[in-house]
Amino acid sequence: TPLTSIRMFAEMLRDGRQTDPVRRQRYLDLMVAESGRLTRLVNNVLDFSQLEQGRKRYTMRETDLVGLCRGVLEAERPRLELAGFAVTFSPAVEPAPVFADEDALRQVLGNLLSNAEKYSTDRRDIVVEAGMAGGRAFFRVLDRGIGIAPEHATRIFREFYRVDDTLTTRVKGTGLGLSIARRIVRDHGGELSYEPREGGGSAFGAAFPSAAERAKPQRRRRGEDTA
Secondary structure (H helix, E strand, O other): OHHHHHHHHHHHHHOOOOOOHHHHHHHHHHHHHHHHHHHHHHHHHHHHHHHHOOOOOOOOEEEEHHHHHHHHHHHHHHHHHHOOOEEEEEEOOOOOEEEEOHHHHHHHHHHHHHHHHHOOOOOOEEEEEEEEEOOEEEEEEEEOOOOOOHHHHOOOOOOOOOOOOOOOOOOOOOOOHHHHHHHHHHHOOOEEEEEEOOOOOEEEEEEEEOHHHHHHHHHHHHHHHHO
16 A cells, blocks of 8 residues: 555665665655555545535646646656556657646546556556547556456446456455546546557546637637627
8 A cells, every 4th residue: 555655665764774875766756656646545535525515626727638647657657667567658749738627637647547557467568648639638548457358348437346356356446546537537528438458458548628629618608798
C-alpha cells in the first residue's frame, strides 16, 4: 500500500541506511509519488460520495490534455519503473486543448494507470497516448496485463464491481476507480471506453470535446441574446 512504501522509505532515510545521494533522491521521489497515490485512493472514496449526492463541483478552464498527461506521467514514472514497468509516452506534436477541471482529469488518468499496474503480471508495459482525433481530444492507457473477459467487459464501470476469477483475487482495491473515472469523463461531456489491446492486455481511452467545440454553444447563445 502507499502508506507501507512511504513509511519504509522514510525509516530508511531517518536511520541513515542509504548514503548514496542519488538513491536518497530516488527514495524521496518515490515517497512523493506514493503520497499522490494515497491521495487518489482517498479522493476516490470522497468523490464517490459527492458524485452520488450530486455535490461534485468542478473548476473548469482551458487546458492542454497532452501537457496534463505528461505531468501525471512524470510524477508516476519513478514508482512504476521501480515496480518493473516500461513506461512510454506517445504524445501528439500539437496541443490538445480541452475545457476541463485539471485535477479531475489527473485523477482519471491516475486511476487508469493504477488499474494497468494492478492487473499486470509478467509483461509490465504501459503506453500512454494523447492528442486529437476526429476533432476530439483524447488520452489512452494501454497495458499488457491479464485483460478482461468479454462477459465482464460491459460491467467493469459499475460501482464496486470487481472481476472475480483466479487471476484477480490477489488484487486489492475498492472497485471504484473505473466507475469514478467514467463519471468524471461524462461530466466533462466525454466518454471512457475499453477495448482489448492487440497482442494482449487492455486499452482504456477517454475522449473529450475540444475546447473549440465546447465554446460553440456559448457563442451561439451569445448571438441569440444579441439578436
